[in-house]
Amino acid sequence: PENVNILAIETSCDETAASIVTNGRLVRSSVVASQVEIHQRYGGVVPEIASRAHIEKIYQVVEKALADAEMKPSEIDAVAIANQPGLVVSLIVGVTAAKSLAFMLGKPLIAVNHVHAHLQSAIIEDSQLELPAIALIVSGGHSNIYRCSSAVNLELMGRTIDDAAGEAFDKVAQILELPYPGGPSIEKCAQNGNSKAHRFPRSMLGKDSLDFSFSGIKTAVLYHCNGQDMKGQSLVPNMSGQEKADIAASFQAAVVEVLVKKTMLASKRVSARTIVMGGGVAANTALREAMQAECDRRHLKLLIAPKKYCTDNAVMVASLAYEKYKEGLFADMTLEAKASS
Ligand code: KG4
Ligand code: ZN
Numbered sequence: 001p002e003n004v005n006i007l008a009i010e011t012s013c014d015e016t017a018a019s020i021v022t023n024g025r026l027v028r029s030s031v032v033a034s035q036v037e038i039h040q041r042y043g044g045v046v047p048e049i050a051s052r053a054h055i056e057k058i059y060q061v062v063e064k065a066l067a068d069a070e071m072k073p074s075e076i077d078a079v080a081i082a083n084q085p086g087l088v089v090s091l092i093v094g095v096t097a098a099k100s101l102a103f104m105l106g107k108p109l110i111a112v113n114h115v116h117a118h119l120q121s122a123i124i125e126d127s128q129l130e131l132p133a134i135a136l137i138v139s140g141g142h143s144n145i146y147r148c149s150s151a152v153n154l155e156l157m158g159r160t161i162d163d164a165a166g167e168a169f170d171k172v173a174q175i176l177e178l179p180y181p182g183g184p185s186i187e188k189c190a191q192n193g194n195s196k197a198h199r200f201p202r203s204m205l206g207k208d209s210l211d212f213s214f215s216g217i218k219t220a221v222l223y224h225c226n227g228q229d230m231k232g233q234s235l236v237p238n239m240s241g242q243e244k245a246d247i248a249a250s251f252q253a254a255v256v257e258v259l260v261k262k263t264m265l266a267s268k269r270v271s272a273r274t275i276v277m278g279g280g281v282a283a284n285t286a287l288r289e290a291m292q293a294e295c296d297r298r299h300l301k302l303l304i305a306p307k308k309y310c311t312d313n314a315v316m317v318a319s320l321a322y323e324k325y326k327e328g329l330f331a332d333m334t335l336e337a338k339a340s341s
Contacts, residue, residue, distance in 0.1 A: 006320035007076045011094030012086025012114045014045045016057040018065035019314035030315045033057045051089035080321030082114040084338035091337035096238035108283030110321040111331040118278040120319040121305035128271040134266045139279035141164035143212045145266045152323045158210025165281045168214035186248045193249030200254040256287045274301040283310035
């Protein structure tokens with residue numbers, strides 16, 4: 001068909017999402033049912049609970065994606081799903097739904113990698129990717145640096161050896177008793193803080209390494225707070241709002257500095273012309289501003305996902321799936337959910 005309408009489903013973690021995108025660019029609908037409230041009381045995502053919530057939501061989310069796009073199922077040309085990486089019990093709900101839909105409609109099934117899809121979020125609204133490009137994908141589960149020889153050809157250059165950047169935000173938020181998800185809470189709290197109040201460690205893992213390590217900084221924050229009160233149940237019982245804000249701002253500054261430095265190191269190594277940034281942590285204003293300033297200084301083009309597409313969504317899945325559609329790269333009914341990729 002001249003216009004290819006792809007219905008995409010995303011269930012890799014705690015968002016049940018569906019979207020219809022035409023030709024990989026024109027967003028016809030984007031529905032995201034968040035489970036944040038369900039997981040908030042546990043301070044993080046509980047896989048079994050996430051899976052149940054996906055089962056409960058998936059049908060109405062897909063129906064709404066069709067309704068918002070004012071489309072009939074028969075107008076869909078392919079069904080796309082992010083089948084890896086993520087929580088298997090969550091992924092499997094989306095994979096099963098996508099397979100059923102594709103089978104029922106008699107349309108091709110397309111499987112995409114969730115982390116690669118995050119990169120698409122940055123090029124949906126501006127696709128002028130001057131190559132080679134370096135992509136930084138920072139989310140709750142991943143902190144990856146890729147070399148992109150095209151929008152869909154990614155070569156992993158660096159990754160975290162322990163916690164992901166978003167995970168560090170979530171864990172530090174827990175220490176500071178800020179609500180889940182930690183990223184937005186830390187960002188908000190940091191607004192009133194002094195980022196130079198504390199010097200938390202910047203783990204570089206050797207000057208040429210493109211890998212990340214964020215568990216050390218989390219521990220440093222924990223020890224810092226422990227020092228305040230060793231006996232109490234709460235680590236931050238008597239901590240003033242200002243002190244919390246200073247810790248949040250200092251922690252955020254340390255993570256941002258490492259992310260920007262490593263991205264620039266990778267960029268130099270491949271003589272990149274464009275930097276692309278996506279994933280939940282890319283919504284962070286301090287990171288966006290620091291990366292922009294550094295790219296301006298080095299005359300690099302920077303493409304950052306719009307905030308609405310930083311965190312998990314199905315638009316990015318549909319967009320990447322279109323690239324596979326054009327190549328005829330289809331999956332079949334044996335497709336499985338995979339935790340890692
Ligand atoms: O991409 P995403 O929705 O899910 C995964 O694929 O993991 O990312 C979620 C992560 C969470 O760890 C959350 O705390 C973090 O992204 N995050 C942020 C911000 N918004 C979300 N981290 C820092 N600053 C933010 N504004
Ligand atoms: Zn994600």
